[in-house]
Structure formats: C-alpha cells, structure tokens
Amino acid sequence: MVMPNIGAFIAWGLITALFMKTGWLPNAELAKMITPMVTYLLPLLIGFTGGSMVYEHRGGVVGAIATMGVIVGTNIPMFIGAMMMGPLGGWCIKKFDAWAQPRTKQGFEMLVNNFSAGILGMILAIIGFFGIGPVVSGLSGALAVGVDWIIARGLIPLANVFIEPAKILFLNNAINQGILTPLGIQASASAGKSILFLLEPDPGPGLGVLLAFMFFGKGTAKSSAPGAAIIHFFGGIHEIYFPYVLMKPALFLSVICGGVSGTFMFNLFGSGLKASPSPGSIISILLMTPKGIMNYVGVISGVAVATAVSFLVSMVILKRDKSEEIDDIGASQAKLADMKDNAKGTAADNQDAKAILSTAENVNHIIFACDAGMGSSAMGASILRDKVKKAGLDLSVTNTAINKLTDEPGLLVVTQEELAKRALSKTPSAVHVSVENFLNSPKYDEIVTGLKTKEVSADTPAETPSEKAEAKADAVTNLDAAKIKRVDFIHHDQNIGSATMARSMFKDTLKKADKTDIDVRNVAVGEVEDTDTTLVIASKETAKRIKLSFKNVQVLVVNDIVNAPEYDKLISELK
Structure with a gap:
C-alpha cells in the first residue's frame, strides 16, 4: 500500500526539507502544505490504494472514505489506521456487490452502486472515528513511548540486531513502511528529524559485504560484486546483496555488526532525516538530511562506519572460508527465491522461456510485474x-x-517465480515467463532469441512438400563432415531425458563404427562452442535459435533426436 505512493512521501519530504522554518529555503506560505499533506493526503492515498488492491477503483473510493474517519478521529498522522481501513473498505463493498448485484432490478444499477458506496463508506468512517482511530492512536503512542525509552537510554542500536536479518528475510518493507516510517513521521513533525528513518535504509551494512566480495570473494560472486555494489549504494536496491549473505550465512553477523555500529554513530551525532528515503540510496538519504554541516557529518559517518565494520567482519569470514560454496551465486539466488516464497506465502511453477515463446505468435508488449511495480522490476x-x-x-x-x-x-509478462501464479490469474491469455532474479536472469537472452525466431518464422515463406523432402535428403550432404570433432545434442527443461538418451545411443553407434575420436555431448544452448568443428543436432525450432545465436557451428535439423534416419549417413561421413 505504501510503495505505489512513495513519490508522494518523497514530495512531502522535499517540501518539508526545503520550506519548513529550519529548511533550506524557509517559506512560511509554502510550508502550509506540510501538515495537510502528512495528515490527509498521505493516509488517504494509502487508504485508496489498499481498497483498490482488494476491489479496484470502487474499493479504493470506499477505502478512502473509511480512512477519513480514522484521520479525523485522531491527532496524529494515521498511516497504520489507513492500512487497516483501506482494505477493509474494499472488502466490504466487494462483498456487498456480490450480494446485491444479482438482486438489483434492471435500470437501478447506478442508483444502487452509488448509494451503496456512499452509505457503506459513511458507516465505516464512523466506525473508524469512534473505534479504530483511538485504538491505533493508543497503540502508536505506546510504541512511541517504547522507542523513546530505547533512544533515551542509548539502546537504539540494538534494534538492528533484528532489523538486518529481517531485511534479508524480506520483511524490510513491513518493518520500514509499517512501523519505523509512521513513528518517524510523528517524531519528525515535532523535532524536525528522526533517527528512525535511518535504521532500515542505511546502505552501509550491505555495501560492506559487497566490498568484501570484491576483494576476497571467488568466481562469479567476486566478478559480480562491483556492479551489485553500485546498484545497491547509488540505486538503493538493497535486495541485490541478499543472495551474497545467504550464500554464506555467517555473513548475517556482518550486516548485524554493521547496522548496530552505524546506528550507534547516528545516535552519537544526534542524526536523523526529515522523511523516509526511498529507495535506500545514499542520494535519497542525503536529500532527506536536514540542513546543517553536523547533520551531514553524522549521517555520512554512520554510513561509513557501518560499511567499514561490515567489510571487516565479512573479510574475516570470507578469508577463513575454504569451501566452494562461496563461488555459487546461482545457488544462492535460488535459495533467495525460496526465502521469498516463504516470506510471501506463495510458490510458482517455473517455466522454460524458450518453450513458452514458441507459442508467442503476436507478442508486441513486454511487461515486468512485481508487488509494487518499482525497484527491481523497473531495473529488469x-x-x-x-x-x-x-x-x-x-x-x-x-x-x-x-x-x-x-x-x-x-x-508477454515477466515476473519473479513466486508471483507467477498471481500474474497468470490476472492475464490468462498472455505469454508468461518467470525468473529467479530480475537483475540477473539468463532467460532475458532466451526471450530475445525466441522473439527473433518468431520474426524469422513469420518472414520465411512456407516450404512446399517437394522442397521439404529435398531439404531432408540434403541435410547431411550440406554438412562439412570432415571438420566435425564434436557433436552436441541440445537440451532444455522439456527434453532433458530425450537429449540424454540420444547422446548415449549416438555415442554407442560411433563406437561400433570405430569413430571414438568424436566428442559427443548433451549441453544447453549457452554451452555450445561457436566453431565449425562443432555439429549441433536439434529440432527445427531449437535449430532456428542456434542459427540466430551462432555464426560458425554446423547444424543438423532432425524430427526425432533419439532415432533420426539421418544418423547413419552422418556417421558414415564422419572422419
């Protein structure tokens, strides 16, 4: 509910940072926008979004009306109340419509729809005013007292003992947007800044881990860490460092130590931000920092110390590690997908992009879809x-x-694996491709290749029966068999078994023909070596992709890779 409206939060934060009495450009007239925005605009946007998520625009309208009750019934920014009343309003009007619409006489639909939304919204607003608002206000007050107690005793750094692991378990949005941001806005409204805005967005702990991989990692983890560090620190996409921590669970200690030390420095300098930075980029953090040199010194010091401590602890862990697991970023990303499945309570069946795209005859629009429609989906x-x-x-x-x-x-819809079923229910007639990681998926190349194959198929004139027979007869003759040193059978998720069987049978036939110098492999498309000494045996659709992806390999197209009649002639011509 919060993420789709984060632009409004940033607008409020910038207006506050610029025009409030202690801001960069103090302006009493423009500062009049600050209180109405945080009191009315932001909660109403959250309420409308929550309602529309349950029951589209109609649910959003009732959710916004219901939210107004909790806003007026309290004297604090009612974000938590909006998160409750918005979906409740959407759910109530959805249930009412399911009951009333079959019973509504023809010609009275508009009357019933308009008055039902208005009456139900009014009732929920009254309930919110007298019931929900005071309860949420009391709860927020109790939480604020607890946080104040922790801050007053200098214990606020201990909060990161829970925050840092929770982030990697994908509870970061729940913690930041659901708890820290509402409490931070209350503190910021009176004090002009709040340390709570810095606890979860601090990029230091993740940056320290990625820098350690740059210097002390291995293999793909080491080579990918520099790019991940730039995206994390400047782009604010913290999810990109989660696989590196999951790859070596001892690194949880690194981010915890980094988070605690960074928050200790924030607390020592009395640092805070005027509003929640989103995404958690160093650029967003500095833009939300109050005017004053010591405010910037405190914020930068906290981020720097968090980075240094996390780096040092990660360095020790990585240097002491002797296993090969540290190189397996792919396995870690798969583990990350499982963690996200557990956190969100969903799972999806993975599908092969190449097989799916063979049915994509008319794709003209590709959409990346995620929970909020921002962040990683935008980068993907x-x-x-x-x-x-x-x-x-x-x-x-x-x-x-x-x-x-x-x-x-x-x-064509591209989603993360755990969201694939939801995307399919929304767009049943679309082509669907699910990926483990929006930022680094090999399926992107398969999508492009598949779409290019579709164009080639569309532009190529249909063969006549006589042309097909002639092509089949000349398939082996057109090969330069004297150069062939390796034969590759191509597999993907749909034909791993048949490709394995074909390789075994072909190798046995070569052995009987006393041609054991030929290397026979069962490989994926990405493992093919682009040389004219390699012969790829594949089905018609796969062969088209091979010809688009490689310039030098020789290709033999067969209808049945396990038992093709072309094999006898091919083997007889191999040297």
Whole structure:
C-alpha cells in the first residue's frame, strides 16, 4: 500500500526539507502544505490504494472514505489506521456487490452502486472515528513511548540486531513502511528529524559485504560484486546483496555488526532525516538530511562506519572460508527465491522461456510485474529493453505493479517465480515467463532469441512438400563432415531425458563404427562452442535459435533426436 505512493512521501519530504522554518529555503506560505499533506493526503492515498488492491477503483473510493474517519478521529498522522481501513473498505463493498448485484432490478444499477458506496463508506468512517482511530492512536503512542525509552537510554542500536536479518528475510518493507516510517513521521513533525528513518535504509551494512566480495570473494560472486555494489549504494536496491549473505550465512553477523555500529554513530551525532528515503540510496538519504554541516557529518559517518565494520567482519569470514560454496551465486539466488516464497506465502511453477515463446505468435508488449511495480522490476525492464533494442526488435518493454496487470492481446509478462501464479490469474491469455532474479536472469537472452525466431518464422515463406523432402535428403550432404570433432545434442527443461538418451545411443553407434575420436555431448544452448568443428543436432525450432545465436557451428535439423534416419549417413561421413 505504501510503495505505489512513495513519490508522494518523497514530495512531502522535499517540501518539508526545503520550506519548513529550519529548511533550506524557509517559506512560511509554502510550508502550509506540510501538515495537510502528512495528515490527509498521505493516509488517504494509502487508504485508496489498499481498497483498490482488494476491489479496484470502487474499493479504493470506499477505502478512502473509511480512512477519513480514522484521520479525523485522531491527532496524529494515521498511516497504520489507513492500512487497516483501506482494505477493509474494499472488502466490504466487494462483498456487498456480490450480494446485491444479482438482486438489483434492471435500470437501478447506478442508483444502487452509488448509494451503496456512499452509505457503506459513511458507516465505516464512523466506525473508524469512534473505534479504530483511538485504538491505533493508543497503540502508536505506546510504541512511541517504547522507542523513546530505547533512544533515551542509548539502546537504539540494538534494534538492528533484528532489523538486518529481517531485511534479508524480506520483511524490510513491513518493518520500514509499517512501523519505523509512521513513528518517524510523528517524531519528525515535532523535532524536525528522526533517527528512525535511518535504521532500515542505511546502505552501509550491505555495501560492506559487497566490498568484501570484491576483494576476497571467488568466481562469479567476486566478478559480480562491483556492479551489485553500485546498484545497491547509488540505486538503493538493497535486495541485490541478499543472495551474497545467504550464500554464506555467517555473513548475517556482518550486516548485524554493521547496522548496530552505524546506528550507534547516528545516535552519537544526534542524526536523523526529515522523511523516509526511498529507495535506500545514499542520494535519497542525503536529500532527506536536514540542513546543517553536523547533520551531514553524522549521517555520512554512520554510513561509513557501518560499511567499514561490515567489510571487516565479512573479510574475516570470507578469508577463513575454504569451501566452494562461496563461488555459487546461482545457488544462492535460488535459495533467495525460496526465502521469498516463504516470506510471501506463495510458490510458482517455473517455466522454460524458450518453450513458452514458441507459442508467442503476436507478442508486441513486454511487461515486468512485481508487488509494487518499482525497484527491481523497473531495473529488469530497463535491462531487457536494452537487449530488445540491440536486437533490433520494435517492442515496448515496461513495468507495473502486479495488481495493475490487465489481460490484453500480444502481451508477454515477466515476473519473479513466486508471483507467477498471481500474474497468470490476472492475464490468462498472455505469454508468461518467470525468473529467479530480475537483475540477473539468463532467460532475458532466451526471450530475445525466441522473439527473433518468431520474426524469422513469420518472414520465411512456407516450404512446399517437394522442397521439404529435398531439404531432408540434403541435410547431411550440406554438412562439412570432415571438420566435425564434436557433436552436441541440445537440451532444455522439456527434453532433458530425450537429449540424454540420444547422446548415449549416438555415442554407442560411433563406437561400433570405430569413430571414438568424436566428442559427443548433451549441453544447453549457452554451452555450445561457436566453431565449425562443432555439429549441433536439434529440432527445427531449437535449430532456428542456434542459427540466430551462432555464426560458425554446423547444424543438423532432425524430427526425432533419439532415432533420426539421418544418423547413419552422418556417421558414415564422419572422419
């Protein structure tokens, strides 16, 4: 509910930072926007979003009306109340419509719809005013007293003992947007800043881990760490460092120590931000820092100390590690996907992009969909958009929140695996591809190759029966068999078994023919070596992708890779 409206939070934070009495450009007239925005605009946006997530626009309207009751019934910014009343309003009007619509006489639909939304919204607003508002206000007051007690005794750094592991378990949004941000806004409204805005967004702990991998990691983890560090620190996408910690669970200690030490420095300098930075980029953090040199010194010191401590602890852990697990970033990303499944309570069946795209005859729009339609999905869309452009394909690539997906012709939807079922229910007629990680998926190349294959198929004239027979007869003759030193059978998720069997049978036949110098392999497309000494044996659709991806390999197209009649002639011509 909060993430789709984060732009409004940033607008409020910037207006506050610029125009309040102690801001960069104090302006009493413009500062009049600050209180109405935090009191009315932001909670109403949250309430409307919550209601619309349950029951589209109609649910959003009732959710906003219901939220107004808790806003007026209290004297604090009512974010938590909005998170309760918005979905409740959407759910109530959805249930009412399910009951009333079959019973509504023809011609009275508009009257019933309008008055039911108004009456139900009024009732919920009254309930919120007298019931929900005071309860949430009392709860927020108790939490604020508890946080104040921790801060007064200098214990606020201990909060990171729970926050840092929770982030990696994908509870970061629940902690930051659900607890720390509402309490921080209350503190900021009176004090002008709050340390609570720094606890979860601090990029220091994650940056320290990534820097340690840059210097002391191995393999793909080491080579990918520099790019991940830039995206994390400047882009504010903290999720990118989670796989590195899960790869070596001892690194949980690194981020905890970094978080505690960073918050200790924030507390020591009395640092705080005017509003919640989102994303958690160092740029956003500095923009939300109050005017004053010591405020900047405190914030930068906290981030720097968190980075240094996390780096040092990670360095010790990585240097002492002798296992090979540290190199397996792919396995860690798979583990990350499982952790996200558990955190969100969903799971999805993975699908092979190449097999799916063989059915994509009319794809003209690609959408990346995630929970909020921001962050990693935006970056994934940017990555694929660049690949599509370089491939010369005229396709639109955008990103959106999964709840805003609409079924339309020519749509290809890319989601993370745990969201695939939700995306399928929203767009049943679309082509669907699920990935483990928006920021680094090999399926992007498969998507582009599949779409290029589709264009080649569409542009190639159909063969006549006589041409097909002639092509089949000449398939082996057209090969330069004298050069072939390796034969590759191509597999993917749908034919791993048949490719394995074909390799075994072909190898046995070669052995009987006393041609054991030929290397026979069962490989994925990405493992093919692009030389004219390699022969790829594949089905028609797979062969098209091979020809688009490689320039030098020789290709033999067969209808049945296990028992093709072309094999006898091929083996007889091999040297």
